[in-house]
Amino acid sequence: MSKKNKADMYLDMVALHKEVTGSCILCTVRFPSREKVKFIVDCGLFQEEKYQTSNYSFPFNPGELSFALVTHTHIDHIGRIPKLCKEGFNGKTYTTKVASELMPIALNNTAEILSSNIQKNSKKKSIVESSIPVFDSSKPLFEKDDVESAMENVIGMEYNKPFRVTENIEVTLFKNGHTLGSCYILVKIFYHGQEPIYALFTGDYSPENKFFDVDSMPKYLKDLPINLVTESTYGTTSKKIIAPIFKETVLNSIKNKETLILTVFAFGRMQEIAYELRKLQDEGLLDKSVKIYSDGKLAHEYNDFYNSHKNGLIVKDFLPKNLIPVLGYEQRNELLSNRDCKIILTTSGMGSYGPAQVYLPYYISKPKCSIVFGGYTAENTLGRKLQDVESGEIFNLNGIMTTKKAKVYSTTEFSSHAKQEDLIDFMRNFKNLKSVLINHGDSLVKEAFAKKIIEELNPKKVAILSPENYIRVGAYGVIKSYPAVDINFNITT
Ligand SMILES: [Zn+2]
Ligand SMILES: [Zn+2]
Structure with missing residues (x-):
């Protein structure tokens, strides 16, 4: 296979979020036929005040997405799915069976909060339960009806069983200890005559959960040439200090x-x-x-x-x-x-x-x-x-x-996020780690964690996902990065 062919198929990734809120990774696959397929991994609500305006629009056309993948049901990972559907996304959203049952609970609660925030001038003060910002708008971002119609296209899948989402993309969900129903996701992109591209998205990750067993990683997965997109919430925190x-x-x-x-x-x-x-x-x-x-x-x-x-x-x-x-x-x-x-x-x-x-x-x-x-x-x-x-x-x-x-x-002793040692251990599973893309962490944490990964694991390339750059990967790892001028416009800080 010539070198030119290797770059005929690639996956561009960009994060819509800078830090740990509003999680959403926009992925664009370019096939050798020049056909493009776009999808997203998670579609969270920005809960921090400073990012409020980022909730109102998507820096891409939701109607262009072929499908969406959901790692777990925290609002900062699913909170904008009803909005995405309202704005024209009509593909399927795939997640685990349990997460598909949890999603309406979380989203309906958010819809209630969004509506009660809009009616904030009414005399009756309501008690709402999670940190959804008060939007300066006369209409809520979405309502319960929007949740209902979004849920019509959510499909709960089994763990460990690959399923086809398009002609040339296959997805597998693996059990993750972060929350009930959470998963990490393997995306396989394949095309006749090309080496497949494998991207693995940790979502928010924990190796364990008090309520269920987390299966160890299957051997075949450890052997794949993986482009890993990892969270880094506690990428600089050692278990020893807790x-x-x-x-x-x-x-x-x-x-x-x-x-x-x-x-x-x-x-x-x-x-x-x-x-x-x-x-x-x-x-x-x-x-x-x-x-x-x-x-x-x-x-x-x-x-x-x-x-x-x-x-x-x-x-x-x-x-x-x-x-x-x-x-x-x-x-x-x-x-x-x-x-x-x-x-x-x-x-x-x-x-x-x-x-x-x-x-x-x-x-x-x-x-x-x-x-x-x-x-x-x-x-x-x-x-x-x-x-x-x-x-x-x-x-x-x-x-x-x-x-x-x-x-x-x-106390942070109950945290449902992996600490630095757990994340490094997770990465050690892969015998053929092509690249590590760091996501979902404070800016300084992401950089410090990147250095640690290079020291400990020396993968071919380590990159940082943000709204600023597209990171392009192929079957053999990171190809290049280039400025995401079209994505960055509505990130306010
Ligand atoms: Zn989470
Ligand atoms: Zn998260």
């Missing part, structure tokens, strides 16, 4: 007869932390008479989902004994007025949304209270603010001067 504090903090707080507030994300973290409490009960360390409450409508929906999918899970019974769901305003107010020792699991994880907006401002000034943030808290969230204020300091909380008397902790 000190677990959760168990000790819970037990101390209960020993001191406090109110313990645990903020959780509705999907995944709620179930994981509930299960940690259940284990403490089962081990006899946490007395079953201590009342445990859970608050968050969406979290309760996900709890039910986990319970209804028990057969596929290794943990069948994860909720603490005598867990009491908080079902509304009155019950919540009653809780605030009682001084009993108790545990309250509440959404949202970062504290700025959901019922945490009620609990945190109340309990932050109570000395007999501990607050644990069970995951990452972004800048400008209530969670971050309460952590940054010094203990005993008087500060302005939504206009009311408040003294921080509660003890505030945060």
Whole structure:
């Protein structure tokens, strides 16, 4: 095969997102016939304020896409699929079977939030559960009807079974520990007389999950010449620096007869932390008479989902004994007025949304209270603010001067993202790594992680995916990069 032929077929990739929000990779395949096929991997909502305007339009024509692939159902990976369909995408969206069942839960909740944000001037303040920005627009990005029509073209596929998406593109989904129903995705691009191009997209990746077994990678996959598109959220974080504090903090707080507030994300973290409490009960360390409450409508929906999918899970019974769901305003107010020792699991994880907006401002000034943030808290969230204020300091909380008397902790021990060692280990699986394209990380993290990969694995090429450049790969790895002037125009920072 001549060298010229090698470049006759290639795959151009560009990320619409700079960092870890609004995940979407636009892929364009050019076949030797000069035919082009476009597809995307994930289509997330930009949740950070600074990227708000990026949600309104796509820097490509959605009608030109042949298909979409979805790695998992976090909103920053699927939140713009209804919008994509509204704007003319009428191909199929492929994901796992479980993810296809989870998608309507997540998207309908987002539709509700988007609508309630639009009606933000109405007197009734609603409690919404995740960090969806308030859009400065008179119409929501999409509504429940749009979710329904988008879902008509979502197809849930089995793990490990290749399926054809176009005449010359085949896709396989592999189990991933990041969330229930998540996958990493192999795309095989083939054409008569050409070496196939293999691209593998990690999505958000974790090698393990408390609720299900993650299969080891099949041997045939390890042997393929892979162009790997990897996430890098914790690409510079070593597992060694994460000190677990959760168990000790819970037990101390209960020993001191406090109110313990645990903020959780509705999907995944709620179930994981509930299960940690259940284990403490089962081990006899946490007395079953201590009342445990859970608050968050969406979290309760996900709890039910986990319970209804028990057969596929290794943990069948994860909720603490005598867990009491908080079902509304009155019950919540009653809780605030009682001084009993108790545990309250509440959404949202970062504290700025959901019922945490009620609990945190109340309990932050109570000395007999501990607050644990069970995951990452972004800048400008209530969670971050309460952590940054010094203990005993008087500060302005939504206009009311408040003294921080509660003890505030945060832990990343429950993170569902691989750390640096896990990501490097994942890459070591591939005996024939042609290139590594780094994606889904802060800009500085992506570069530092790239250097680490070069030191540890020395693949043929390492590149950084961003909205600034197209990265072109072929069967033998990275061919070149060139400026994505057509993509970059609506990225505001
Ligand atoms: Zn995710
Ligand atoms: Zn993500």
